[in-house]
Amino acid sequence: MGAGAAVQLALAGIFLMRGSAASEPSVPPAPEAVLAATAADDPLPSEVPSATAKTRKQKRFDRYDKDRNDGISREEYLLSRRKAFAKLDVDRDGKLGFEEWGAKTTAKFGGADADKSGVLTRTEFASTALKPRPAKAKCVCPAAAPKDEADD
Template structure:
């Protein structure tokens, strides 16, 4: 009996599927219209465009070559110890309080403690997030990329 009921159900499903396919009224999808020309020069025949000038040559120097050139202050192709150390001299002199050419722990600590006290606005001997943010080094002003303004 189970086979008979399964056969009847299968026949009903086939007939129902056939009727649905026979009565379907599928429509062809509507295609969008062609887009308008992006440039009027292409839409208008006979209009000539100016030739594109040659692009400037890219700098062939690598990142390390540029870094070397910045460190070589007298441009002799060699970096001396003085050329390498000189950019850091001002920062060192600000920490070297007795100007003996040696930075002791005490000299470093004095500057650090002074910086801490300046940042501790509420004098609680503890820096909160806002006070700690005040100890960050000031960002350098960016140079304009071009001389146009």
Template structure:
């Protein structure tokens, strides 16, 4: 029972505080600050355009199509489609023999293991393994050109 009594007294105290803070003013009594006078300068600013510039209507899929269509003929040939894979394969084929061995395929992982295994024991402990975590870049907001960059709240 006493909880209800304390709750009621608290509600009345909040309502009374609100009346004291507002001081019995009505919305018409509120005085607004005057806007600062515009700065005068000798150079007149350019007038704003009638309409905002429109973004291109290219969809994500159209952009992806454009990246593959190297000769811009509106068609993607098999060679165009496989070009990115050929380039990635050529990067992995370090000796250029046209064959990909396991060591060539796993070269990046092998190098990463070698640099993480500080004591050269052939095994990583928890501290050594923690150094192999992928370093991710913080996400950035996509801002229109000319606006100041915004930093994400994750940083």
């Protein structure tokens, strides 16, 4: 009986060894797009591509042409000005007084004048500068495949 048990343990050990060797994770093949991108021998351009003047003009035209009829009417042309005027005309009387026109600037001055002296110091004046807008991503590139530490 002891010899039979020893044989069974030996066979179980062999099956366990083979099973653990087969269960090691294998690295899947790289996607076609990543292979194509890494295999390209084309050098990168020396300058950053930029939009052409025609593209900028077309975008500007499209912003004004609200009804997309390839023409800008007088109303479409003045719409942005009307919206700006409406934001400033706080009392909605159709007239823009000096206080309404300068309200935003007055509020900005008051907020910057930290010591409430009525005069902006250099430091206080520097706080009135426009904050730059964060840059928008121009393109979305595919994520790089994670590098396997076993390949090093």
